[in-house]
Amino acid sequence: xxxxxxxxxxxxxxxxxxxxxxxxxxxxxxxxxxxxxxxxxxxxxxxxxxxxxxxxxxxxxxxxxxxxxxxxxxxxxxxxxxxxxxxxxxxxxxxxxxxxxxxxxxxxxxxxxxxxxxxxxxxxxx
Amino acid sequence: xxxxxxxxxxxxxxxxxxxxxxxxxxxxxxxxxxxxxxxxxxxxxxxxxxxxxxxxxxxxxxxxxxxxxxxxxxxxxxxxxxxxxxxxxxxxxxxxxxxxxxxxxxxxxxxxxxxxxxxxxxxxxxxxxxxxxxxxxxxxxxxxxxxxxxxxxxxxxxxxxxxxxxxxxxxxxxxxxxxxxxxxxxxxxxxxxxxxxxxxxxxxxxxxxxxxx
Numbered sequence: 177x178x179x180x181x182x183x184x185x186x187x188x189x190x191x192x193x194x195x196x197x198x199x200x201x202x203x204x205x206x207x208x209x210x211x212x213x214x215x216x217x218x219x220x221x222x223x224x225x226x227x228x229x230x231x232x233x234x235x236x237x238x239x240x241x242x243x244x245x246x247x248x249x250x251x252x253x254x255x256x257x258x259x260x261x262x263x264x265x266x267x268x269x270x271x272x273x274x275x276x277x278x279x280x281x282x283x284x285x286x287x288x289x290x291x292x293x294x295x296x297x298x299x300x301x302x
Numbered sequence: 303x304x305x306x307x308x309x310x311x312x313x314x315x316x317x318x319x320x321x322x323x324x325x326x327x328x329x330x331x332x333x334x335x336x337x338x339x340x341x342x343x344x345x346x347x348x349x350x351x352x353x354x355x356x357x358x359x360x361x362x363x364x365x366x367x368x369x370x371x372x373x374x375x376x377x378x379x380x381x382x383x384x385x386x387x388x389x390x391x392x393x394x395x396x397x398x399x400x401x402x403x404x405x406x407x408x409x410x411x412x413x414x415x416x417x418x419x420x421x422x423x424x425x426x427x428x429x430x431x432x433x434x435x436x437x438x439x440x441x442x443x444x445x446x447x448x449x450x451x452x453x454x455x456x457x458x459x460x461x462x463x464x465x466x467x468x469x470x471x472x473x474x475x476x477x478x479x480x481x482x483x484x485x486x487x488x489x490x491x492x493x494x495x496x497x498x499x500x501x502x503x504x505x506x507x508x509x510x511x512x513x514x515x
Contacts, residue, residue: 186320259327264340
């Protein structure tokens, strides 16, 4: 069973992401968090395999959280979702080996990241 | 009736904030393209307030004179979008946009034009993104540069028969390595707020509906 954590301060955005994931990876279990702090709590209490993060959130940004997560979980597939396509944001995401996903999110935009993550998790399990 | 239009349900408020967030993130990316430096954004704030409160919200952060680029938008809902910053940042913004290559006297000459163009790019990318997501076209007027007290920016363009209540969306931004900060604000009167509320409900149904797409 693969578990994906969806982190976004917008409930609607979490619903949209969740729906896209359900369309692409119907068997994955989805858990949600409304902030970076809440995400850390979820991560402490559940086996999470994949994380998708919103960038612009109150408190810590998704990118800060991604960098912190990357330090602990070098192999975990992490995506950053934002419409903020500034070079610096993309460069920081790349440097932390975080996949960039454009908002608004739909199945097409998420397909590459999810299939890459599924592949990576399968090969790591072998 | 006005009570209904004034009240956004939690998910509607959430959806509107997310729309603004996506619109403004695109706008910041456009501005980054113009100034060549990273543009930092705050989390957007969306409130239904009086025009007086809207101007007070800016005034409590900015005491000096302000400059704004204003564009009217019309379509399924109407209103004004403003890019606002302290007047003392104005020339610095023009220098950023023109790439520091111009002599000071030319910077002065170009100020009005550069401000209008910057406002146009930023506000258009924000509004166009929102219009696309709501699937309703918006017509944008030409940008107008206005100066003075914040209160002036929030006065009704025509008649003020809405009891002075507006939907006030704002977000602040700052540019890396430059002493430039500012705000993007959007003002809509009550009939537009009611129309927007309907479109948001449609948007929510579209993105949440199982048979959508």
